[in-house]
Amino acid sequence: MAELVAGGKGVIEAILRRRSLAPRKLVAPGPDASQLELLISAAAAAPDHGRLHPVRFVQIADAGRATLAQLFRQAASQMEPQAGPELADREAEKAHHAPCLLAVVARIDDANPVAPAHEQWISVGAAVQNVLLAAEDLGFRAMIVSGRKVQSRLLQAAFAPTGSEHLVGFVAIGTPTAEPSPRDRHPGSLAHWSGT
Numbered sequence: 473m474a475e476l477v478a479g480g481k482g483v484i485e486a487i488l489r490r491r492s493l494a495p496r497k498l499v500a501p502g503p504d505a506s507q508l509e510l511l512i513s514a515a516a517a518a519p520d521h522g523r524l525h526p527v528r529f530v531q532i533a534d535a536g537r538a539t540l541a542q543l544f545r546q547a548a549s550q551m552e553p554q555a556g557p558e559l560a561d562r563e564a565e566k567a568h569h570a571p572c573l574l575a576v577v578a579r580i581d582d583a584n585p586v587a588p589a590h591e592q593w594i595s596v597g598a599a600v601q602n603v604l605l606a607a608e609d610l611g612f613r614a615m616i617v618s619g620r621k622v623q624s625r626l627l628q629a630a631f632a633p634t635g636s637e638h639l640v641g642f643v644a645i646g647t648p649t650a651e652p653s654p655r656d657r658h659p660g661s662l663a664h665w666s667g668t
């Protein structure tokens with residue numbers, strides 16, 4: 473593997489090296505406006521059958537953090553009513569983590585004649601991965617997070633109000649304050665098919 477990486481253009485190494493870091497461990501500075509533009513361009517470079525652009529990103533402005541915290545609190549209580557106020561507090565706190573927080577909103581056209589829904593979801597995932605990789609290339613760490621609260625009607629209505637869209641989660645990006653903990657990667661899966 474090491475020789476293969478050495479023969480590559482750095483992309484493989486970046487992919488293999490990429491690690492998520494919890495949003496609470498990400499601090500300022502985050503990406504500036506031109507870096508953010510680059511990240512969104514990286515997202516737009518993902519494979520996209522039929523050019524449907526099935527994903528958009530919404531940056532949470534600093535001014536919106538308090539409202540997001542309130543939404544996280546209410547959504548957590550709605551989704552896990554048996555949990556106490558500690559959970560709601562913890563979820564609310566997450567709205568203040570990471571200097572750059574991007575809501576990921578997917579628009580999947582179930583009736584598209586060219587690209588079925590699963591292909592569009594693949595595009596969404598590839599776009600997110602491109603953002604994560606590009607963020608690391610710029611010297612940041614990043615992570616996509618969701619949690620049960622994201623499935624709440626409240627959060628869905630806030631970020632995907634038309635009903636034809638779906639809030640997937642949030643990409644947090646920032647400067648790392650810690651190293652990600654070691655993690656064994658799954659080796660992946662490759663079989664061979666010879667026609668029988």
Ligand SMILES: Cc1cc2nc3c(=O)[nH]c(=O)nc-3n(C[C@H](O)[C@H](O)[C@H](O)COP(=O)(O)O)c2cc1C
Nearest residue numbers: 490491492493615616617618619620640641652655
């Ligand atoms: C759509 C999506 C949502 C995720 N939501 C969470 C989450 O809420 N909390 C969490 O700990 N990990 C979540 N993960 C997994 C992490 O983003 C991350 O991939 C995982 O911790 C593995 O770490 P690594 O990226 O360094 O391999 C999510 C992944 C995806 C694709």
